[in-house]
Amino acid sequence: MRKILITGATGNIGREVIHSLSELNMDAQIVAAVRNVERAxxxxxxxxxxxFQQFDFEDSKSFESAFEQIDTLFLLRPPHISxxxxxxxxxxxxxxxxxxxxxxxxxxxxxEKSSIIPHNKIEALIRRNGFKYIFVRPGYFMQNLTTTLLSEIRESRTITLPxxxxxxxxxxxxNIGEATALLIKSFTKYQNAGYDITGTENKDFYQVTHLISKVIGTEIHFNSVDPINFYFKKRNEGVPKGFALVMAMLHFLPRFQKEPEISDxxxxxxxxxxxxxxDFIEREKKNMTLP
Structure with a gap:
């Protein structure tokens, strides 16, 4: 039986991949790679x-037992690792x-257009090490509004980004979980290529905060700052420097790039x-409503 190891299993993406794989009724064993097995x-x-298998990106001693008899590895980059x-x-x-x-x-x-972001370097490493691969390349997560950006939305009615x-x-x-599960299921059909997984809307944060305001009934404003000020703002909030730097790059570099292509x-x-x-904002309205 095929064995599929899911890293980042307790995060937003990993959880959705596991959910979607379980609904496909595959002849496969799904293994969640987690730091704390009992909690998971x-x-x-x-x-x-x-x-479940104990696994920690920052503990190489956990790799060998986690990877034993695994056929397909779903790999992601933890946000704090740069x-x-x-x-x-x-x-x-x-x-x-x-x-x-x-x-x-x-x-x-x-x-593929930005060689300085970690994802580009990881893709290169995967190719260099001779793996068969599928690169899932999603757009900007709607869930950032209910995770990374949520505290500022609720506390100060703003979103600050560069x-x-x-x-x-x-x-x-x-949607990313659904698409990824299907790519994993038919790996041979789709291997050795990258696939953009996008929604149908390209919007800037001025448009998005206007939409949020309309749906939740409270005015939310977007505050655009330069990347240096943003970096130090995140550091002052206790965000690790690697994560703060990646956040700055991922939000600043698109200012110099073409509008994202919408894929089918x-x-x-x-x-x-x-x-x-x-529809996402309506679905998550209770989480986004100010206290």
Missing amino acids: EIEFSEYPNLS QVEKYFQPLLLSAKENGIEEIVFLSVQGV SGHAKFNWIDVR NFEKLTGKCPTRLV
Whole structure:
């Protein structure tokens, strides 16, 4: 039986990939790679057939046992890890030594145009190490509004980023999970290529805060700042420097790039239309409503 290891299993993306894989009724064993197995068993109690394996990106001693007898590795980059060579090269070498041949990596849309972001370097490492691969390249997560950006929305009715009028393509993480599961299921059909997974809307943060304001009934403003001020703002909030730097780059560099291309890959894979941003905000309205 095919064994599929899901890294980042307790995060937004990993959880959705596990959910979508479980709904496909594949002849495969799905293994969640987690730091705390006991806690994960409670969190995923609704998935009785899910297996668990202790795994930590920052502890190379956990790699060998996690990778044993794995056929397909779903790999993502934890937000706080920016030192690609330090953490991902040993991981990939261990995967290779343990016989893993297939990697599905969660990258980012436009990665091929920006050599300085970590995702670009990880894609290069995967190719260099000779894996069969699929690069999933989604647009901008709608769930950033209910995770990374939520505290500022609720506390000060603002979103502060160095993005100016740059437009981002907005995609629901649920849609990413659905598409990724189907790519994993039919790995051989789709291997050795990258796939943009996008929504149907490109909007800048001025437009998005206007839409949020309309839906939740409270005025939300967008504050565009230069990347240096943004970096130090995040550092003062306690954000690790690597994560703060990546956040600055991912929101600042699009100001100098073309508007994201809208792909129909999600519809081709699933036969469905992706979530609209207004529908996501309506769905998450209770989480976004100010206290």
